[in-house]
Amino acid sequence: MPRSTRNPRLARGFTLIEVMISATILAVGLLALAAMQVSAMRGGKQGRHTTEAAAAARSQLEQFNRMQWSALNATGGWVAPTPVSNPGNTVQTTGGPAIEEPYNIQWRITDLIVNQTKSIDVQVTWTDNTNRQQKTLVLSTIKFATPVE
Secondary structure (H helix, E strand, C coil): CCHHHHCHHHHCCCCHHHHHHHHHHHHHHHHHHHHHHHHHHHHHHHHHHHHHHHHHHHHHHHHHHHCCHHHCCCCCCCCCCEECCCHHHEEEECCEEEECCCCEEEEEEEEEECCCEEEEEEEEEEEECCCCEEEEEEEEEEEECCCCC
């Protein structure tokens, strides 16, 4: 005799309540997974912008490091911000290419020890378009008048 006909309780299957509870648990889990995906995408975008800002600042620092000592004049403060022409912040949209985040770069050069060392600071700023916050990244270096051995 088949097992299901011997005991009618075993042949019942799932009740509608059990199916609804399991569907609710699955829906909550999928919503949490979707929220984590959105958060990960936002974090990836912010990381990419920070990386691009660091690349722009590093490029400017390298230009100052290649300059002759006599060409590095103290600025007395931050120079006026200038836009960075970085093709990395251009994205393709349905309307064509668009600049996603404009970066502004400024720097200051100060004498630490006159005729011996100069401090060079490069600052890159941009506005995060997800929360409209102003972001800033600063890189600094010290340049010596004579090569260090």
